[in-house]
Amino acid sequence: MIPTAYIRNFIVLSSLAMLLGGCQHFASEHPVEVRQTVTEQRPDGCKGENCPLVNIDSLTFADEPELNRLIDARLRRMTLNGPDDRLPESLQSYQQRFLSTAEPGWSSYLQAKLRDQHRNILVVELSSYLYVGGAHGMPGRGFINYDSKRDSELRLEDLLIPGQEGNFWRTARQAHQRWLVENEHDQDAAFLEFWPFQQTANVALLKDSVLLKYDVYSIAPYSSGHPELFIPHEQLKGILKPEYL
Template identity: 90%
Template structure:
């Protein structure tokens, strides 16, 4: 029989090895230094709740100039609301242009926030909301999956094993079915027929799952907001590259 003291020694040794392995994993992660900048402008001299406004809530990273550039470019792109709109050169010029033509009650919101971070990957979620009259405003969403080691944005094709795009969207359809059940729509044939599953470009590589986020009026009515579908990593083995699981 193995003495109890040896069993205890083995347990302590295995715990130490696991702890050291965890420390090595976290040591490989560079600290994230990020600064939030919020600005809100109204027309000069305008006072009261009905004044037009532009609110910009964005991020600046200390050692990630390429990510800063991506955030700025993506937010500027989200200001385009019609075929005649042109891409502003800067967010500040967009503020000035919007306020110079805005009517009472109009508003524009732009935001970038750090949604998730794991290993050397940062997930930035981008949001917009534009109100120019009518029953409600129009919101927008997007993501940047940024690899700090490669200094670039990761697209879906970068995450998938070659040839597995079809498998990915089949698993996404299953996530959509779960969403229908969770929101009480699975037995509503009219809803399912009118709001069928679609692919989306808004994909986020979270720590334990892949998130698919949808624009309003895509797979559900405006009142449903931005539907979110989650695919656990366990369901993406053999589909997502191992380094991203």
């Protein structure tokens, strides 16, 4: 069975998209126009709750072709589920391929949403959820930190002052310790031993903090979902480049 929380999340966002008329505007110095497109397909002629489905909830930014290309490429990469999987040429071809081989109850969700915007930085969060049988499906997460002034993606090494990567991850460990306390894991010796701190590639440059988001089974069990660690900007002075604070 697909966890109710994941289904609810996609339904709420789809409903919100219709209420907004397909457009989003973040209040900022440089507001952008972004159109949200939601499609859901099932095999032709299939009816009932057990029909396989592919739900794609994506964004198209006005005047940002490079960001649109990145979103498409990253969502297509999130469809890979095994070493033998081929990267689909398009999301539409992925829909067709998945539905042509899917068994009853299988489902695939892909989503891009605007998580934050400040100055010329757009932060897009990418989500996936694939269920192909078993007790539960596998979710995935990722971020695109996009500098609209430079028309390029910002990676962690672009944000850090040279030589400060070690200090960044030491500060992240402190955020992890706060997360352990908030979730009452700090006194659980078995938890601490089995789920130690790790680095993550999922880094988001938010307006007032840096967010680290973890995949399931990384620093906590599946039931914990995707843990989020927040590092306030004031703790990153001398680590993050001044223009990003």
